[in-house]
Amino acid sequence: MSDTQQNSVQQDYILDEQVGFVLRRASQRHLGIFASRIPELTPTQFAALAKLCELGAASQNELGRRTAMDAATIKGVIDRLRKRGLVATVKDANDQRRLFVKATAAGEELFANCVEQARKITDETLAPLSEKERLMFLQLLSKLQ
Amino acid sequence: MSDTQQNSVQQDYILDEQVGFVLRRASQRHLGIFASRIPELTPTQFAALAKLCELGAASQNELGRRTAMDAATIKGVIDRLRKRGLVATVKDANDQRRLFVKATAAGEELFANCVEQARKITDETLAPLSEKERLMFLQLLSKLQ
DNA sequence: CAAAATCTATTTGTATACTAATGAATTTTG
DNA sequence: CAAAATTCATTAGTATACAAATAGATTTTG
Numbered sequence: 042m043s044d045t046q047q048n049s050v051q052q053d054y055i056l057d058e059q060v061g062f063v064l065r066r067a068s069q070r071h072l073g074i075f076a077s078r079i080p081e082l083t084p085t086q087f088a089a090l091a092k093l094c095e096l097g098a099a100s101q102n103e104l105g106r107r108t109a110m111d112a113a114t115i116k117g118v119i120d121r122l123r124k125r126g127l128v129a130t131v132k133d134a135n136d137q138r139r140l141f142v143k144a145t146a147a148g149e150e151l152f153a154n155c156v157e158q159a160r161k162i163t164d165e166t167l168a169p170l171s172e173k174e175r176l177m178f179l180q181l182l183s184k185l186q
Numbered sequence: 187m188s189d190t191q192q193n194s195v196q197q198d199y200i201l202d203e204q205v206g207f208v209l210r211r212a213s214q215r216h217l218g219i220f221a222s223r224i225p226e227l228t229p230t231q232f233a234a235l236a237k238l239c240e241l242g243a244a245s246q247n248e249l250g251r252r253t254a255m256d257a258a259t260i261k262g263v264i265d266r267l268r269k270r271g272l273v274a275t276v277k278d279a280n281d282q283r284r285l286f287v288k289a290t291a292a293g294e295e296l297f298a299n300c301v302e303q304a305r306k307i308t309d310e311t312l313a314p315l316s317e318k319e320r321l322m323f324l325q326l327l328s329k330l331q
Numbered sequence: 332c333a334a335a336a337t338c339t340a341t342t343t344g345t346a347t348a349c350t351a352a353t354g355a356a357t358t359t360t361g
Numbered sequence: 362c363a364a365a366a367t368t369c370a371t372t373a374g375t376a377t378a379c380a381a382a383t384a385g386a387t388t389t390t391g
Contacts, residue, residue, distance in 0.1 A: 054301050056236045056253070060311050060324065061216050061229055066254050066331040068213055069378085071206050076379090084206055085347065091201045102369055108201070109211050112370065114348055121346080138356045138369040156199050166205050169329040178330075179205065181323040184314040186211040214348085221349090230377060247339055257340065259378055266376080283339040283386045 071166045078158045078165070081151070085110065087159065089118050090127060090144060090152045098143035100133060127151060216311045223303045223310075226296070230255065232304065234263050235272060235289060235297045243288035245278060272296060 056062050075084050082090065088108045093099065099107065105115030119142055122128040127148035133139035144152065167175045201207050220229050227235065233253045238244065244252065250260030264287055267273040272293035278284035289297065312320045 054236065054304060056233055056240065058324075059304070059308050060327070061220060061307065062233060062254075063324070063327050063331060064209070064213050064216055065229070067327055068209050069254060070331060071209055072378085075206060083346065084210070088201055088207060091199065095201065100369075109207075109214060110347085111349065113350085113372085114346095116371070117346075117348095136357070136369085140370065159199060159204070162206065163204050166330065170326060174326055174329075177322065178326040179203075179208070181315060181319055181326070182205070182208050182212055184319075185311065185323075186208060186215060217348085228376065245339075255377085256379060258342080258380085259376095261341070262376075262378095281339085281387070285340065 071162075074165045075162050078162050079155050082155065085114070085118050086122055087152075087155065089115065089122065090148055091159075093128060093142065093144045094149055094152045098141060100136075100139040101130070101142050102139075104142055122148070216307075219310045220307050223307050224300050227300065230259075230263050231267055232297075232300065234260065234267060235293055236304075238273065238287065238289045239294055239297050243286060245281075245284040246275070246287050247284075249287055267293070 072084060075087075079087060085108070089104060089110075092104060092108050096104075096107065101115055101119055102112050104119070105112055108115070110118065119128060119130065119140075123130060126145055128142055129145050131141045133141045167178070170178055217229060220232075224232060230253070234249060234255075237249060237253050241249075241252065246260055246264055247257050249264070250257055253260070255263065264273060264275065268275060271290055273287055274290050276286045278286045312323070315323055
């Protein structure tokens, strides 16, 4: 065995071919597409608003769970949405721990106005794939959640 | 058309089915796997170290480009790696703008010791897929970078 | 060659993310 | 029912990410 081969334990670890790295790059590309099409909301802010419009209302932590954000993260997101008047919060009367969150009229309107762009974001993100490939990709990606 | 159908413009936007959302969830799962297997380095720190070991050395911005981090991000990563003695930096003599970065012996050793776990991270991330599906998935994901 | 353009690194500011700790409220359980 | 466990929200701390502005160094170009 040559030195080159003995050294290859490290050398055949190609960063650019690892799932994690490619996943991160694909996310970055998607984030860029999102920002260019919906500059007024970040993806997580949009997700929170979308889920809120979907559910009607929810406690802050519950909303976090439904949008895959931990308690600390969803707090910041809701704080920023509230500052902009897109959501409103009230203490839950039945459970003094809970903070009840719902979208305001302005929030619902903004969400409605963004849905079309959101669909285009999905399309543009998947644009490099054929129709068949998109279905296959989404199916496989779903298994990795 | 019923009211229900007129309202469906918003209702048939299912957040949980959008690429961006699933991509984020898959990344979160991968990040969790990474943290449990290589707690001493973050994925980006590991990426910088891996690329540095792969390249030998590079300027800070160059390394950022090779690891998909912008100048501000790679700066923080390198600062933290340097504080821990895993990389060393020197002003490039030929180009006073450039900060020359290379892994230290300790950095190379840590990387070498982590490579096996890194392979397992990739495996575990893709574990829900069959061998065929993995290849297909990686091929499709690569197109979305 | 000098002006313009580009490149490099840094800094500031904003926004996720996650961990861990905390305190208050509610549920569960022995 | 009272103690224990859990849940909810908040806070503090660390680490990506990216935009935008800046300053110094190097290239390009007219």
